[in-house]
Amino acid sequence: MNNVYRLRKALGRTGAYAAALAVFLFAIFPVYWVLATALRPTGEIFTREPTLFPREITFEHFERVTSGVLIPGTSFWSFLTNSLIVTVGSVVFAALLSLLAAIAVARFRFKLRSVFIILLLVIQMVPVEALIISLFINFFHLGNTLDVELVNNLSGVFIVYVAVALPITILMVRNFVNAVPKQLEEAAAIDGASGWTIFWRIMMPLVAPGLAAASIFAFITAWNEFLVAFTFLQNNTDAYTLPISLQYYFGAVSIEWGSIMAASTLLTIPVMIFFLFVQRRMVSGLTMGAVKG
Template sequence: MVRRVRTDAAGLLVAAAVAFPLYWMVLSALKPRAALEAGDATPYTLEPSLDSFRRVLFVDGFGQYLLNSVLVAAVVVVLSTLCAFLAAVALTRYRFRARTTLLVMVLVAQMVPVEALTIPLFFLMRNVGATVPALGLNHLGSLMLVHLAFAIPLAIWMLRGFVAAVPRELEEAAWLDGASGFTFVTRVLFPLVAPGVVACSIFSFIMTWNDFLFARTFIISAQENQTLPIALLSFFKPDENDWGGIMAGSVLMTIPVLVFFLFVQRRLVSGLGGAVKG
């Protein structure tokens, strides 16, 4: 009993430590601007205000920034998950000569820091834009392409474990029933690894949605192609920062992530139980 109480208390402390920054963000967004400028550090407010949210929502182009972020995140999530799933199937269920080499390349791709690749990617996107303008600088295609390059290797490594956990007896049974390889992958394998697919989609969505570095680097002068993290820069001013607007914008950026997670969390917690019977 004492051990359980200690465990619960430790869990509550960890949860409080994780939730406190989110609470402070929401609190700062609801505090009046005068209180923030006066340095009010009280952990509550008796006069909540939505003025900070109004300032953010009425920023010129906010709707376009939101649409751009949604578009980039949606394309990256769908394409990276699909490509990673097919690659994980090929690397796990089949044997071919370059299999080990590809696995090593995928692993190495995860070891290089993003910051070290930003400048080379800038010149690469500039050269690509000379041939395919939609994938060059100042276009959303450059963000999609770069995020795909980082999201796919991570998703492949995540999905390999899920694909390998599916018993080969299921594949053999599907073949005996006359199912083709495509039918097995789409109708048997994909539903069983759905939790892994959902986990990969969550990581890809969060990584793309919260991106600031690539958006700042590749979208230089095209105001209409900027994303939400860049929109927060309008509240950073040389003389005085609008912390209420910054926190309100951060809250608005967090909501889609929570909505997306709640939308897919049922599939995330489902497992392989019941896949093999008899």
Template sequence: MQRKPQSAWARFFKPRSSREDSPFKRLLIHLALILSCVIAVYPVLRIVSVSLRPGDRLLSTSLAIIPPDATLEAYKTVLFDKEFPVWVWNSIVITTATAVIGVVLAATSAYAFSRWKFPGRSPGLVFLLSTQMLPAPMMMVPIYILASKLGLTNTYRGLVIAYSVTSVPFSIWILKGYYDTIPRELEEAALIDGVSRLSAFWRIVLPLSTPALAIVFLFSFMSAWTDYLLARVMIASERSLWTWVLGVRDFQGQFQTQWGLFSAASVMVAIPVMALFLYSSKWLISGLTLGSVKG
């Protein structure tokens, strides 16, 4: 029996295991990947290099990643002569509280949108999505006005609430899509056995949603960890509450910018975030892919 010739599209979309790529094509793919990695990693290496340079060589054009006269003086200054540890601690407190509140609110709200039909359900989902289309500067004015009237400016609580308001809508969409992939039969079987709805949610749905919960936690954490504009508006006048993003702005004086201190602080705040991402990488891919389609 003569085989039917395949179209170009069919050959292109064949599984990789059954498609034979030419050596030249594989070489191009690997070169493209290597180039992408270099473009992504090189700026980070340059920041590390600047943080290790002596003060009189900060503007050196040398391409060496580790300078021959490397020093840790910038790290010592940031840690012991500045308020950097206080700023980092403030950031940890604020971002952790934001992430925990975001997970709790998004997990319960997304479950309601996924499992129950109630008046305003569809418009509510559209409204949550539409809030993500507004630029962040547009949201700062109403948030600041409300916080001022409630006496929440220059407080931890006010900044945490502001961060939660901006991160929860998108988190609800992520978790709602993931909950839709969990068979309802699992909960129905538990309800038949006499388990309450809350207990079924706690014992069945949440354990199965660990990847999506990790995504929501990381999204809320990173949104607060790297934010500058909202923190500048909410707590700029209270130096003791500054986050690290506001604090490193203090390294820029009227006549000069301390690039060595900037770089050293950037490296130190990136290390815990990188460790968090590496630890949770096993949940990231499954959380993003399974929550994007309904199974």
């Protein structure tokens, strides 16, 4: 009896490890394959008998991507700069605006407060994929009216990224502002601290982690965004961001898989790094309250 039990347990454990290994391989294989393709010489890529591991490591694809010979007239560095401008810019903006709005929502009771919150929750649900046509038309007209170019140019994409990030960042930062004990502020006020002092010395240090998490969230979303950038920037290669440049390489006559995988690696690295920081919050943020404790 005891032996049967032990055997079952051992089998169960082996099974669990085997299953875990299978899931692990399923999860990492495509990521591995990106790297493996990016790092092996072209001869090893275009073969009918590819090997699992590169026989030779080369950085030629990375060089081809960064030197811009892949598609003449384009430059990886300009794509990277565009991506950085539009992402960092929109993140900073969204962080600022959401900090202000979060303080309003967390610290004041005003008439339109719940309307505002419900608006944020609902807007967050409206799919950009559905909105894309009117978004384009709106910016086209807005640009015409204001006599600035919003389509075919990074500024439009930038504004869209700010707006798309706002609902989630406001709600996230709001939770952090809520968590700052009011007594702390009151005590400081009694000690004669001004509004600004209270803000910088008491509120900010406690809200900063939330602001950082929300910003990283917004960063990842904007950095990866494809549809809006593709729709707005299609005709202006100079304004391409990294994700659409990948698509552009991809559309070339003969697909250079090595270079595409190299470019893909370069796109992925910053996301992976940031992801490490917010992974846990990502889960709790999206399923807030469903998990108690």
